[in-house]
Amino acid sequence: MTSTFSKRKTKISKNELFSLAKLVFLIPVTIIIFLLIFLWSSSSTIISGNVIHLCFQSRKLNDLYCISAGSHSNLEASSSLSSNLTTSATKFVDDLQQKSTRLGIPIPPGYHAFRNGMVKSDEELLVAYNDVEDQLEMHRSWTSTIQNHNATLCDGRGVYVYDLPTKFNKDLVSQCADMVPWVDLCDYFSNDAMGEPVHKLGKGWYQTHQYSLELIFHSRVMNHPCRVHNISEADLFYVPFYAGLDVLRWHFKNVTNVVKDSLGLELVKWLESQPTWFKRSGKDHIFVLGKISWDFRRYSNSNWGSRFLELNEMQNPVKLLIERQPWHLNDIGIPHPTFFHPQSDNDITTWQLKLLNESRKSLISFAGAARPDAPESIRSILINQCTSTSDQCTFMNCSSGSCDQPESIIELFIESEFCLQPPGDSPTRKSVFDSLISGCIPVIFDPFTAYYQYPWHLPQDYKKYSVFIDQEDVRNMKVNVVDRLMKIPAGEKQNMRRYIIYELLPGLVYGDPKSKLEKFQDAFSITMNNLFERLTRLEV
Known part of the structure; x- marks a missing residue:
């Protein structure tokens, strides 16, 4: 490479x-x-x-x-x-x-x-990094050649959705009111987990929670044209276990690791009672996990998360996550859910035209908060560089709660040319996708934030859609980010923005479960087509 x-x-x-x-x-x-x-x-x-x-x-x-x-x-x-x-x-x-x-x-x-x-x-x-890139090359080799949603070809292949006992999904959703101590998630899980509509942003916008992927994906698979109801006709097997919600409900409660692991172990036992589980040793089974890989890979000295993905039975299936474990081939990163869920091609094209006509009043924006208890974080340095040049950079302090409203974030991003995306609690950020669907060029400081995560939805050539600045250079005060971004020519910015809006944006959003996209493939359609392609390649 x-x-x-x-x-x-x-x-x-x-x-x-x-x-x-x-x-x-x-x-x-x-x-x-x-x-x-x-x-x-x-x-x-x-x-x-x-x-x-x-x-x-x-x-x-x-x-x-x-x-x-x-x-x-x-x-x-x-x-x-x-x-x-x-x-x-x-x-x-x-x-x-x-x-x-x-x-x-x-x-x-x-x-x-x-x-x-x-x-x-x-x-x-x-x-180790060679291994990461080799895996991403393998993932890219599974990319389907289908160019639009209407061309989805089952080609005799079917996906079967297991009808799991409700304790593995619906019963978890019913705990939405007290799953997290400081927020009631029930409104977020309404409307097929898209959340409540955000009318100020227009049609197709919802207050979607960042951990809603499992529910959103489940709704879409249920209506997929390749779904089969006869298990003998299936080639792929989707397991609608909401493992992210399962682990989330225990994050902030004083329970033992045995309790945290119990439902995942029950799920594995249930699968082993199904003859289809042994058809390809689980290699044709798909899990969608709405939290980062680490939450399911608890190591020996920790009390955080579960061991679900460390179980022997979970090594062969494909795991689709918002943040993959970089050295596990069967971990595949797919986009974080954003606030935009179009119902039609027109919803997408209308938004694209709006973004192209925005004046972009601010050169740079950063929506985030400092990490005072993490000295290695570069966030405080970025905040200082941003606020010292207020005419070029706008800082939205998320510690004040100002980032909780989708309209605040999206309006900031659609008025900005560049959006700073430093790592937070983990390398990836939902904000990267919020910036991309707003036509704001993300500035990446760690390759694990995006480049080593989403091979099906982001191109290998990161310069087409982002700017990379080494976080070590920021930490060692070798670069002023504002000065660096000010030097990027207008033509280069325009080319990146047009590529983001026209080429990437449709494939980064999850359409409404009732959507009828014909011209575009959304994030879900790309993922499903590539899963079928992967199965074909493995059989060759």
Whole structure:
């Protein structure tokens, strides 16, 4: 893959290479790789057995957000990430020691060996990221050639929707009033989980909750043209288990891990009672999970989330998530639900024309909040840079509750040319999709926010729709984001915006369950067509 990030190279002396060769016999290569990757990801690294956890601190939690990878044998390099790795092993271990002390996590094995000055080359450091990109290439190879919604071809293939006991879905929705302590979700789950209409924004706009994907997807599959009612005619099997709601209801309650895991274990037992579960060892089964992968991959030292996706039975099925685990091939990222749910092609074209005619009064906007309890976060730096140039940048402070209303967010974004999208509690942000459907060019600071997440809905060439600024450069005060964005030519901005509005926008929204799109494929249609294509490719 062609490199798209700026290069940072390491010069290695012969003595250092000799030391490296000796040390490889003492410390597994994978451990070394992931320890050094720590700097690029601005995270802490925990190693347990053969599993490496790259961890981010959450402002809401006492635990860490972690994405994990097992050991790898492929030592080929991936050049597109080489620029995101810093090259000082000494600086790395100093930072690691400080973070380990502050966060109360153990110093990883091999720390003292690193402290003695061992340095790795870019090629050897990039194993894990090569694996990520290889997986995304595999995902892209499953992309269907169908160009519009009306051309959806079942071609003799059918999707069967399991009629699960209600405890796995409907009964969870009925707990909407007290699922989260500070908000009643019942209104959000109305209107097929689109929420209450937002008339100020026009037709097709709703106050959709960010965790509504499971319900929205279920409604759409029930009306899919390839749905079959005879299980023997099915090629794909959709399991409407609302695992996201299941885990959400326990997030802020004092219950044991046994309780958090119980419904997922019951679901697996139920599936094992179905003959179709064994047809392809679960590889033809689809789960849609409306929360991030980490919420279902609880590691040993944590009390957060469930172990649902760590179960052996859950390794073969496809899991569609708003944020995928980067080193699991069967985790596939699909867009966060936005506030826009068009019913017709005309709803989409009307919105596209509106966006093209907007004057874009502000060069930059940032809707978010600082992370004072997460020193690694670049948000405070971005806020300072934004507010110090108020004539170029508009800051909406979400800690005041001003971001709770869809009209506030969308109106801000449609008046802005660029929307800053730094990582929050996890790498991805719903706000990325809110900005895209508003014609606002997202500014990405971490490749895991978008580039390594959504291969079916965002193009491989990220420069077509976004601007990338390395968060390490922001953190080290090497770049002023406002100054950088001011230098982008008007023609380049116009090309990106037109691409976003015409090429991306229709495929990033989930149409109303009653929608009759003929010209466009929405996010749901793209996902279903690609799932059928994947099945075809696996059978070849």
